[in-house]
Amino acid sequence: MSQVAYLTPPPGKRERTKVANRQAILDAAREVFGELGYEAATVRDIIRRTGLASGTFYNYYRSKEEVFEALADDGARRFRPILREQFEKAGDFAAYLRGAVLAYFEFIANEHESWQARRPPGERQPHMQVETPEMHRVFEEVRDSFIAAMQRGDAPRVDADYLAASAIAVSREVGQQMLERRPIDINAAADFAVSFILGGVPALPRQEP
Amino acid sequence: MSQVAYLTPPPGKRERTKVANRQAILDAAREVFGELGYEAATVRDIIRRTGLASGTFYNYYRSKEEVFEALADDGARRFRPILREQFEKAGDFAAYLRGAVLAYFEFIANEHESWQARRPPGERQPHMQVETPEMHRVFEEVRDSFIAAMQRGDAPRVDADYLAASAIAVSREVGQQMLERRPIDINAAADFAVSFILGGVPALPRQEP
Amino acid sequence: MSQVAYLTPPPGKRERTKVANRQAILDAAREVFGELGYEAATVRDIIRRTGLASGTFYNYYRSKEEVFEALADDGARRFRPILREQFEKAGDFAAYLRGAVLAYFEFIANEHESWQARRPPGERQPHMQVETPEMHRVFEEVRDSFIAAMQRGDAPRVDADYLAASAIAVSREVGQQMLERRPIDINAAADFAVSFILGGVPALPRQEP
């Protein structure tokens, strides 16, 4: 009997359900926040969409705010390996930057399409900044790879914190706008963002008048 | 009866009270939104801080949302003249950009003082940072004048929305980080942001190795 | 115009409504606790019976527990002047005791009849002891009048705290039982309680075998 292999017992149905429920709530929250906006969304809205009982929500999260943070944290957690992969496979700073931005845009475009979706167009969501531990780690990772590039002589020695913050901000904002356009053009957005970071306004793709 | 003398109330007195109340509500709202974020803030929180009665709020604003808007307008109203001054003074796009960014950094550095000061010091402050309406309008002002410059041929014709979003994002993030550093160095931050926008990474101020 | 007489303005309709509402909630609570018992009773039950809106409850009390305390406190507050009157008009200790016990039994019998009423018979409510400030004052008043009687030489010098506690306890328990009997016989109950306090078991009224 190969049972022996499971010195740690295989995750039972219970455990699987727990993970699935946690994810279901996260997914539902992503959709609901996307459709109604964070403020209008209620815990009821979220839980209704999962098909779970209302009380079940509170087995996983204590409030709407907590799901929101978990959502942000979750995104950052899933993105971090992708970012690292880009860093490891990139030849130089420019390649890393392009790879990372492109990967990020793909990531958010795939992100269920529900985040920021089905909302009356023009109704801008107010910007929300949650600083989750995982998001901070992404920031640190970006900054550290910039520092590494600088130390390799691959990039000029500049204020790494400012630069990381700027590059992330540009990516986030352009990415956000990209998602609101139809069709979603990941490559154009990446061209813009990367050119901007690497060369500023003069380097940007020109448009017809 | 000496009442007669005041059948018409002392001129301006009532008017002044009205203006003062309106401003008191605005100030209270700025504080409360800053401390709790738009969502968590309640009308009661705002009105409590003014010392007025709850019903009085509705003599001035119809809803929480309306104060929010008014607050935005207030911010814009205060920032627009500063921006215009920069525009008139500046010779070209680069100079204007520098002036605008500098003015913005000065603006938030001032706001920051009056905000952070009043924030309950010991209290944990883990919640989402929702973009305040004031900031938002300030950004809009910058963006609009930015687009105008482009239309006047002062700046290359590039994707205006992406560019505006990027420049604003850089300004916001660098500005945010600037506020967290001691001492707050507005000029260094502006140097960074403006160089970045105008020339990307290669144009950034170098640091000692 | 006799308006002048109201240097302090006459209580307006608002003020009257406030007092009336507070009392209405108290009355409703007394009924509901009486019918359902403290535990089964909900805030909804109470508020429903007042005809007020649910939110109104919370303008007056923060919880079921708080109304309950207010109820106890209210009873004690209203009883205290009655007690004092008995003390002032009584000739000696025995007369005071009889007067006070009788007054107390009348008081609780009148107490709307709803407290401890319409409940399935035999379903004993668990004893509940709330120590409200006003109840403590009643205790002190009883004890102090005992001490006064002792000092007058009207009663033997004994442990006044134990005695007051005992006399009050006997009155409360006999009173409680009295309310559960039909017909309610205030005099028989008072005879019993007073005899017991003044002479213990041997002094009690005998019953047919």
Added chain:
Amino acid sequence: MSQVAYLTPPPGKRERTKVANRQAILDAAREVFGELGYEAATVRDIIRRTGLASGTFYNYYRSKEEVFEALADDGARRFRPILREQFEKAGDFAAYLRGAVLAYFEFIANEHESWQARRPPGERQPHMQVETPEMHRVFEEVRDSFIAAMQRGDAPRVDADYLAASAIAVSREVGQQMLERRPIDINAAADFAVSFILGGVPALPRQEP
């Protein structure tokens, strides 16, 4: 396979666990009811304190009410032998009464120790003191034997319910006060209570002027 040895579990082991769990739940319930009162206490509070899983509770008791009853029975079971002993030892009603009251005071003084000890020390404790089921049953025991004595001609035939209520009330209140005094003087309290019940105010122990 060495499993074989335990196909039948070690005899008594399971049984002991069952008894231990049942007792653990009872002990936890005693604590929790004591700290929070019956109403505020939840099954979760009780079960949490045992370290058992919530579902396990229902293997032993069907509801919160049932533990409450069981707790009452537990108290009675522990007190009845003490009471019986007094009865067998005592020559007459007075001696029995004294023995019973003394035993009761000893009982609550002991319970008191184990209760007050575990109570979270700094915590405000404003809530209602609901009669605990144990105390209630203890009172019932006393009352029943009391009535029995009356029926055997050991005591005068008076209103049994009133008398039982009175004697119990006196014992409870004097006992309560006794617990609040330092040092706790069981004998003085018993002297007072018994004298009071047997002879009223005139029979009470005198105090120095």
Added chain:
DNA sequence: AATGAATGAGAATTCATTCAT
């Protein structure tokens, strides 16, 4: 205009109990 209590829809939350594992 100012006041502040009342309103009541609806959101948040609890918790006894069940039941698959």
Added chain:
DNA sequence: AATGAATGAATTCTCATTCAT
């Protein structure tokens, strides 16, 4: 027998807004 997550009815409670004074 033990576990502990799911359930969902029921309850608590909030808060924007109204309106009589």
